[in-house]
Amino acid sequence: MSLCSRTSGVRDVTHRAAIVSALVVLALLVGGRWALGREPVETILVETGPGMPATPSTSAPPDKPRTPSPSASARTTPPPKAPKPPKGGPIVTRELTGSRKVALTFDDGPHPTWTPKVLDLLRSKGVKATFCLVGTEVHQYPALVARIVREGHTLCNHTWHHELDLGTKPEAEIRANLEATNREIRRAVPGAKIKFFRHPGGMWTAAAIKVSRELGMTPLGWDVDPLDWKKPSPEAIRTRVINQARPGSIVLLHDGGGDRAATLSACPAIVGELKRKYGIVLLR
Known part of the structure; x- marks a missing residue:
């Protein structure tokens, strides 16, 4: 074989080897990008903020979406729970009269406008009631x-x-409050008998029960509440009382704490119907 032939063969081999190498490199590049399934990672400039370094960070989408943990400010705050009654005894209040007859009670007075009108009505109907008095009034x-x-x-x-x-x-503190209220009542009426204690809102605790009993007062609840303090119509107040009442009910109404025109308007029908169906008795 001549020298020229051998030289030409070597060149052909080298040329083929170069082509093969180029194909291998190309295959690696294409295969790598196919395997990654995304564009090459980019460098992104991030605006700095509190606690963040002023350096670029690399971003790449996560394998699967993640739900971020809510911050403390974003969490939904649960409604406050009612306070647990302190130790001191069971929560037992009087909620029935003990007979078939029902009883009327009026809270939050005395009021200069509504209490005299309620008293006039009760006197005209020959009915007695219990008045739950606020010391400042x-x-x-x-x-x-x-x-x-x-x-x-x-x-x-x-x-x-x-x-x-x-x-x-x-x-x-409970005792001091109740004693101050009793003193004020007896300042108005020396020697007045104060037989009952009613906790505002019916938010009884064992401590309130205990102290009121120690002061000689029976904790007074109720069986019928028309929510007249929300100022519904007179007809709504009347309907609620009549529908809720049963033999022995204690009815909660208000003669103070705000405008009681609707309650006053509902009272003649309430008194008349309760008196006819059950009779009305004075709590003792």
Whole structure:
């Protein structure tokens, strides 16, 4: 074989080897991008913020979406739970009269506008009721307390200033509040008998029960609540009372704490129907 032939053969081999190498490199590049299934990773400039370094970061989509953990501010705050009654005894209140007859109670007075009108109505119907008195109102209108007693109604302590959370306080604070209210009532009517205590909102605790009993007052609940403090129509108040009432019910109404025109308007029908169906008795 001539020298030229051998040289030509070597060139052909080298040329084929170069082609093969190029194909291998191309296959690796194409295969690599196919395997990754995405464009090459880019470098992205990120705006710095609190706690973040001022350096670029690389971004690549995660294998699967993740749900971010909510921040403390984004969490939904659960509604507050009612306070657990402190130790001191069972929560037992009087909610029935003990007979077939029903009883009427009026809360949050005395009020200079509504209490006299309620008293006028009860007197015209020959009916007695229990008035749950707020100490600060007694202080302002002692003559109304004297009239309540003079006309034969029963008195009930309803805290000094309608404190809804009183029962969650230490026993000494509960006692001081109830004693102050009783003193104010007896300042208006010396020697007045205060047989009952009603916690505002019915938010009873064992401590409130215990202290009121120690002061000689029966914890007074109710069986019928028309929610007249929300100021529904007179007809709604009447319907709720009549529909909820049963033999022995204690009915909760209001003569103070706001505009009680609707309650006053509903009372003649309420008194008439309850008196006819069950009879009305004074709590003792």
